Each structure stands twice: as C-alpha cells, then as structure tokens.
Amino acid sequence: MSGIAIGKLAGLAATKVQTVRYYEEIGLIAPFMRSEGGHRLYNPEDVRRLKFVRHARELGFGIEEIRELLQLVDKPETSCAAADAIARSHLEQVEIRIEKLKALRKELRRMVEDCSHGHVSECRVIEILSDHRHCGGEH
Amino acid sequence: MSGIAIGKLAGLAATKVQTVRYYEEIGLIAPFMRSEGGHRLYNPEDVRRLKFVRHARELGFGIEEIRELLQLVDKPETSCAAADAIARSHLEQVEIRIEKLKALRKELRRMVEDCSHGHVSECRVIEILSDHRHCGGEH
DNA sequence: CTAGAATCTACAGCCACCAGAGGTTCAAGA
DNA sequence: TCTTGAACCTCTGGTGGCTGTAGATTCTAG
Incomplete structure (x- = not known):
C-alpha cells in the first residue's frame, strides 16, 4: 500500500x-x-x-543525455561504453566552455583595469564593447 | 535619404x-x-x-545589463563608474562559473577514468551520478 | 469532524532568440 | 514601364528547463 x-x-x-x-x-x-x-x-x-x-x-548534462543514461541504468547488462561515451563527450564540452570563459575573463579584466574612472565618453569599457577589434582575439 | x-x-x-x-x-x-x-x-x-x-x-552580458550600458552610451557625460561596476560584477560571475566548471571537469575526468569498461552494473559513471557523496565536494 | 496542508490540473511566463506561414514591398534588369 | 524574385512585413509557435499561479480537490493530524 x-x-x-x-x-x-x-x-x-x-x-x-x-x-x-x-x-x-x-x-x-x-x-x-x-x-x-x-x-x-x-x-x-x-x-x-x-x-x-x-x-x-x-553537472550540466542535458535532459536528452540524462534520458540516455537512464536507459542504461534501466538495463544494467548493457555495456558501460555508452555511458562512458556520454561522459567523455560532456567532458569535452566542459573543457571548451572553460576555455571560452577564460578568454572572456581576460577581456573583462582588461576592461576593468583600463577604466579611466572618468566619463563614459573616454571609458574603455564602453569603447571595448563597441568595437570587437579591441579584443585580444578569438571568441 | x-x-x-x-x-x-x-x-x-x-x-x-x-x-x-x-x-x-x-x-x-x-x-x-x-x-x-x-x-x-x-x-x-x-x-x-x-x-x-x-x-x-x-561576452555573456544579459539583456538588462546591456540595457544599462546602452543608457550610459546614450548620455556620455555620465560617470564611467557605473559601466565599470557592471563589468566588475560580470567579471565576478564569470570567475565563479569558471571555478564551478573546473570542479565539474575534475569529477567528469574521474568518472571517465574510473569506467570499468565492463557492464553498466559496475560502471562508475552511473554510480557516481547516482550518489552525490561520490563527488569531491562542494558543487 | 474539521481545518489547513498537500496535492491535483491547466495554463502562463522566463530568457534570448529562431523558424515558418502567408502576404507585401522593393530594386534591378529587360 | 513592367516584371521578377529577393527582401521585407506581422503573427504565431517553438526551444530548454524549469517556475509560478489559480482554483479545485484530497489527505491527514488533532
């Protein structure tokens, strides 16, 4: 009951x-x-x-990935390789995200450091956001 | 025209x-x-x-942050401090995200390394996802 | 038995867009 | 000038992963 x-x-x-x-x-x-x-x-x-x-x-797994993992859980005689593959592919994505965020952090730090503490008209934050060419690079 | x-x-x-x-x-x-x-x-x-x-x-700024920045752009005689504050707060968020992703990467790496390459029933990937206590920690 | 906590369904909203339908306008070539 | 087809218009609905609300019903402890 x-x-x-x-x-x-x-x-x-x-x-x-x-x-x-x-x-x-x-x-x-x-x-x-x-x-x-x-x-x-x-x-x-x-x-x-x-x-x-x-x-x-x-851990950032998407619903579809979780659905796949659950299917594996539901029939535990299947190979572990599938679960491993999902985790591996996810790890790759996470590593890419980290790299992108690091590039972003670099640029944000530069923005904040370059701020003239004056008026917006000469503010690097605004200027950098206005023009992609001010970036270090590749994002 | x-x-x-x-x-x-x-x-x-x-x-x-x-x-x-x-x-x-x-x-x-x-x-x-x-x-x-x-x-x-x-x-x-x-x-x-x-x-x-x-x-x-x-760069990951949200629409509302951008709206604020645009208001600053629209009246360039205002202080740069506001733009600087937005960028600073954003930088903080980015740093937090990086730390979280690093912790995640650590755990994912462990998952992948521990995979028994056998059956799901003894697969660490599944096991770790099933139980938060397997985590290194704090996420 | 009763009060109020928990649950039910159904729908709307969040963010930051993207896609498609079905109709209108524009601009370049003949 | 006319035609053609690319570009534009509005409107609606979908994405992912939930969260919140409204109004009705059910459960449970005293």
Whole structure:
C-alpha cells in the first residue's frame, strides 16, 4: 500500500514538486501508481532515480543525455561504453566552455583595469564593447 | 535619404534579422523611420549600436545589463563608474562559473577514468551520478 | 469532524532568440 | 514601364528547463 508522496520525494532530492511533475511529463520518472484521489505515489527507488537526474543536471548534462543514461541504468547488462561515451563527450564540452570563459575573463579584466574612472565618453569599457577589434582575439 | 535596411544592418553585425526585430521589441534598437511600405530604416550609427549589443552578448552580458550600458552610451557625460561596476560584477560571475566548471571537469575526468569498461552494473559513471557523496565536494 | 496542508490540473511566463506561414514591398534588369 | 524574385512585413509557435499561479480537490493530524 501507500508509497511516497510527491512532496516527500521532491524534498528528499532537494527538488521542487513542479520539477518532478515536469520530469514525469517528459518521461524521466513516473509514479508507480496513483492514490484513489489521484495523488502520485512513488517507490523508494524513485528517490535514487530523481537524485540521479538532479545530480546529472547539476553537472550540466542535458535532459536528452540524462534520458540516455537512464536507459542504461534501466538495463544494467548493457555495456558501460555508452555511458562512458556520454561522459567523455560532456567532458569535452566542459573543457571548451572553460576555455571560452577564460578568454572572456581576460577581456573583462582588461576592461576593468583600463577604466579611466572618468566619463563614459573616454571609458574603455564602453569603447571595448563597441568595437570587437579591441579584443585580444578569438571568441 | 533612405537609410539602411534591416537585412543589411543585420549582415553588418553578423546578426539574424529576427534578432534585430527582437531587440526592437524589447527596446534596445529602433529604426529611425519606416519606408512608405513599412520597411524599417536604420541610421549608420545603429550598426555600431547593434555591434555593441552583439559583442556584449558574446561576452555573456544579459539583456538588462546591456540595457544599462546602452543608457550610459546614450548620455556620455555620465560617470564611467557605473559601466565599470557592471563589468566588475560580470567579471565576478564569470570567475565563479569558471571555478564551478573546473570542479565539474575534475569529477567528469574521474568518472571517465574510473569506467570499468565492463557492464553498466559496475560502471562508475552511473554510480557516481547516482550518489552525490561520490563527488569531491562542494558543487 | 474539521481545518489547513498537500496535492491535483491547466495554463502562463522566463530568457534570448529562431523558424515558418502567408502576404507585401522593393530594386534591378529587360 | 513592367516584371521578377529577393527582401521585407506581422503573427504565431517553438526551444530548454524549469517556475509560478489559480482554483479545485484530497489527505491527514488533532
């Protein structure tokens, strides 16, 4: 009987109730049954599943990537290679993002350092933003 | 007479026409007039203004930040301090993002390295995603 | 039994655009 | 001058990943 209510589930995974319903809508996590009055009821394993999703999201995995990973979780006899590939491709993306942000940081630092502390008319922040050629480079 | 058509303007700033119209809708850039048939006509300065917006966007500034910066551009007798503050606060955000991504990269690298190349049932990728406690830490 | 907390559905909104439909206007060549 | 087709117009809807609201219903503790 019974099962876990959506609010409890959400709380256990530090998630909003709305988000859990959203995950159901897009097919990630479904309640195993409904109460007579229509309330969603979850299994204890769903806590783990929801935590999995939330954790992957925090790590920046997209919903489609998570959907793939969940399919792997659902049939644990499949090869690990698929999960590995997803993680690897994600790692690449993260490394690219870091590099872009570093280039950006460099430029922002220059902007802030060059600020004349005078009027906007001679402010480097505005000037640099106005003209791409002021950039160090490649973004 | 005439002025620059929206397609030309967009092309000069490497922007989509739709995006220029969107910027008008949210009050960033407006055509100085319309042709008899209703086509938008822009001043040459608008090229610079649009480039400014695009460049700031590339640097990760949000629309509201850009709106503030544009207000400064529009009255160049104001103090540079405001523009400097926006850039500084943005720099902080960027630095935080870089740190988070680095922590993430660390974890992803560990995931990939630990992959058993066997079955999902003993795959670290899945295991780590399932349990936050496997993380190095603080994200 | 009752009060109020939790849940339900359905819909709207967020950001920063992008795409498409279906219709009109413009500009260059014949 | 006329024609053609590229460019433009407005309007609507979609993206991702949720979040928030409204109004109705259900659950649970006292």
